[in-house]
Amino acid sequence: MPTTPRADSSCSAHGPDAAGRFGVFGGRYVPETLIYALDQLAEQYEAASQDASFRAEYEELLKNYVGRPSPLYFAKRLTQHCGGAEIWLKREDLNHTGAHKINNTVGQALLTLRMGKKRVIAETGAGQHGVATATACAHFGLECVVFMGEEDIRRQAPNVFSMKLLGAEVRPVTSGSRTLRDAVNEAMREWMSCVESTHYILGSVVGPHPFPMIVRDFQSVIGRETIQQSRAQMGDLPNLVVACVGGGSNAAGMFYPFVELENVSLVGVEAGGRGNQPGDHASPLTYGQPGILHGSFSYVMQDEDGQTCDVHSMSAGLDYPGVGPEHSYWKSTGRVTYTSCTDQDAMNAFDALARFEGILPALESSHAVAEAIKLAKTRNRNERIVVCLSGRGDKDAAEIARLKGQSFG
Amino acid sequence: MSAIDDLFTRLRHQDRKALMPFVTAGDPDLAFTAAVLKELAARGASMCEVGIPYSDPIADGPVIQASYTRALDKHVKLASILETLGEVTPQLATPVVTMVSYAIIYRHGLEKYADALVAQGVAGMIVPDLPIEESPQLAKVCEARDLSLIQLITPTTPNNRALRITETSSGFIYYVSVAGITGERAKLPTELIERVSWLRENTPLPVCIGFGISRPEHVRLLAPVADGLIVGSAIVRRMEAAEKNPQATLQEIGDYVSSLAAELN
Numbered sequence: 168m169p170t171t172p173r174a175d176s177s178c179s180a181h182g183p184d185a186a187g188r189f190g191v192f193g194g195r196y197v198p199e200t201l202i203y204a205l206d207q208l209a210e211q212y213e214a215a216s217q218d219a220s221f222r223a224e225y226e227e228l229l230k231n232y233v234g235r236p237s238p239l240y241f242a243k244r245l246t247q248h249c250g251g252a253e254i255w256l257k258r259e260d261l262n263h264t265g266a267h268k269i270n271n272t273v274g275q276a277l278l279t280l281r282m283g284k285k286r287v288i289a290e291t292g293a294g295q296h297g298v299a300t301a302t303a304c305a306h307f308g309l310e311c312v313v314f315m316g317e318e319d320i321r322r323q324a325p326n327v328f329s330m331k332l333l334g335a336e337v338r339p340v341t342s343g344s345r346t347l348r349d350a351v352n353e354a355m356r357e358w359m360s361c362v363e364s365t366h367y368i369l370g371s372v373v374g375p376h377p378f379p380m381i382v383r384d385f386q387s388v389i390g391r392e393t394i395q396q397s398r399a400q401m402g403d404l405p406n407l408v409v410a411c412v413g414g415g416s417n418a419a420g421m422f423y424p425f426v427e428l429e430n431v432s433l434v435g436v437e438a439g440g441r442g443n444q445p446g447d448h449a450s451p452l453t454y455g456q457p458g459i460l461h462g463s464f465s466y467v468m469q470d471e472d473g474q475t476c477d478v479h480s481m482s483a484g485l486d487y488p489g490v491g492p493e494h495s496y497w498k499s500t501g502r503v504t505y506t507s508c509t510d511q512d513a514m515n516a517f518d519a520l521a522r523f524e525g526i527l528p529a530l531e532s533s534h535a536v537a538e539a540i541k542l543a544k545t546r547n548r549n550e551r552i553v554v555c556l557s558g559r560g561d562k563d564a565a566e567i568a569r570l571k572g573q574s575f576g
Numbered sequence: 577m578s579a580i581d582d583l584f585t586r587l588r589h590q591d592r593k594a595l596m597p598f599v600t601a602g603d604p605d606l607a608f609t610a611a612v613l614k615e616l617a618a619r620g621a622s623m624c625e626v627g628i629p630y631s632d633p634i635a636d637g638p639v640i641q642a643s644y645t646r647a648l649d650k651h652v653k654l655a656s657i658l659e660t661l662g663e664v665t666p667q668l669a670t671p672v673v674t675m676v677s678y679a680i681i682y683r684h685g686l687e688k689y690a691d692a693l694v695a696q697g698v699a700g701m702i703v704p705d706l707p708i709e710e711s712p713q714l715a716k717v718c719e720a721r722d723l724s725l726i727q728l729i730t731p732t733t734p735n736n737r738a739l740r741i742t743e744t745s746s747g748f749i750y751y752v753s754v755a756g757i758t759g760e761r762a763k764l765p766t767e768l769i770e771r772v773s774w775l776r777e778n779t780p781l782p783v784c785i786g787f788g789i790s791r792p793e794h795v796r797l798l799a800p801v802a803d804g805l806i807v808g809s810a811i812v813r814r815m816e817a818a819e820k821n822p823q824a825t826l827q828e829i830g831d832y833v834s835s836l837a838a839e840l841n
């Protein structure tokens with residue numbers, strides 16, 4: 168649970184500052200209508216993070232509802248196959264609902280109750296955040312509406328059905344590219360008209376302050392557990408930590424507790440899609456430049472006029488033109504190295520993990536696995552790489568069948 | 577003094593109110609944009625707001641968003657929009673302001689964007705995603721060029737914050753009538769009149785109301801309490817027909833604006 172002091176106005180590893188800045192990144196570029204709700208959220212979150220009973224309730228939920236701590240697992244056969252550094256997996260796929268997203272949604276649902284709001288809206292790409300939000304809302308008896316692009320509804324049908332079973336309304340988004348970015352737009356629009364009664368549970372470390380901070384804090388349980396488990400199971404910290412980056416929440420949650428442990432190298436992996444041309448990938452940190460999207464100043468894929476570009480990834484959860492501002496900050500300070508891997512690399516990594524370890528990873532997480540496989544081969548056998556296995560791949564089975572040209576079911 | 581300050585000084589002298597229609601640039605093309613601006617000015621507009629199409633306009637409802645998408649689908653570029661404005665503004669008796677996302681301004685460079693507005697005879701800008709915490713830099717750039725940077729106040733803005741906003745705004749205050757996105761509404765909230773009256777007592781700046789205004793009875797009700805009224809979606813909705821029927825659409829928009837102007841004074 169968040170224990171970070173917020174009093175510091177300078178941006179340190181504990182950022183952001185009072186204006187929501189990580190270095191020059193972040194801030195709040197939103198309509199005035201939302202400022203009051205964001206101020207209220209920041210205030211309530213601040214109070215909640217000082218409140219021992221709130222923290223205790225959150226920790227209890229993580230333990231008995233989410234099923235934490237998630238294991239740190241040594242992938243022995245994959246390691247042998249690569250013939251280099253040890254590969255360990257932080258098993259966020261074993262959480263309730265099958266991804267890291269639930270760490271954030273139960274925390275924000277608790278905040279929703281604290282603010283006296285009874286209704287929640289959310290955006291979703293892969294559907295994992297939508298399912299995790301619908302789940303937390305069912306748990307607390309909150310009304311839930313999830314915005315999802317039509318293209319993603321097609322790609323992630325099992326999650327759409329789950330959300331409905333959980334009592335959520337799924338609203339198809341038909342504007343723009345009909346993916347995650349448009350779902351965020353619609354959710355923000357909806358929020359503008361109901362800020363008094365409704366909380367918006369944003370699913371990643373993106374958007375206006377205080378969202379990037381709140382989501383990071385709720386996700387940072389991943390990194391804290393990894394540090395403890397590494398010491399216990401490896402007898403030391405890992406040499407390298409790898410996570411995939413869509414909006415960047417699983418990566419931020421994994422990296423944040425490691426930021427000041429400077430001997431540990433941190434690697435974020437973006438979606439390289441089918442190539443390095445605009446429109447073929449979703450890698451703003453690798454190929455984009457700083458600009459504004461969804462209320463925050465951060466790396467983004469834009470054209471020369473400032474219009475957001477269409478992006479591509481076979482993985483719906485990474486198919487997003489922006490990235491959280493703290494990642495832009497970590498890129499600027501050099502603390503985290505960002506790279507990207509292609510659809511094909513990720514698919515190969517998916518197959519490898521399935522065959523060597525008996526684990527079907529989410530296509531998002533497969534990007535991190537791909538990078539870890541690549542790195543392991545170049546590293547010594549006595550080195551250790553931890554991969555954030557952010558989610559499980561069941562949701563992707565039909566899409567993988569389609570991509571491989573096989574029949575499903 | 578920007579052209580907007582001049583306008584409101586004049587209107588207040590004459591005890592008249594401003595009518596400020598909004599149109600999207602480049603929907604369906606820039607020739608139509610130029611024609612519709614002239615039509616609006618001829619039919620009683622006091623000032624024209626030109627929306628610069630943006631791919632991710634979170635403050636806008638479906639009507640304006642769809643219009644932005646239509647314009648962007650035709651690859652309209654900022655440079656050609658500004659060029660068109662430069663051709664039209666000398667022929668208009670009314671000031672023009674741009675409604676533009678900070679994403680676009682930032683990408684072009686604050687000074688470059690402001691210089692371009694000045695060069696093309698545009699009087700100012702409304703930046704709906706730039707709250708006062710983020711606006712000081714742009715405010716400085718605008719002030720140095722006599723451009724108005726019009727700030728918004730909404731029903732969710734607390735009073736003390738509203739006062740701070742009035743101090744950083746120039747030209748006028750854009751009071752957003754409802755908590756929500758742009759779009760026509762049958763009913764407007766009753767607290768609206770009280771809030772606008774309070775604001776006008778507390779700032780020397782003109783206060784104009786926008787979001788949701790579409791009917792002559794809205795104009796009749798609100799004109800007495802405000803300095804001006806902004807009408808967006810109701811006009812942009814009529815622009816949907818412009819691709820097929822530009823002449824008839826111009827006529828229809830012109831008639832509509834005339835009908836609102838008739839209620840005004």
Ligand SMILES: Cc1ncc(COP(=O)(O)O)c(C=O)c1O
Nearest residue numbers: 295413414415416417484531558
């Ligand atoms: C399993 C999984 N991993 C990663 C992501 C990407 O999001 P983030 O970068 O915020 O962790 C998603 C998003 O849907 C996801 O479902």
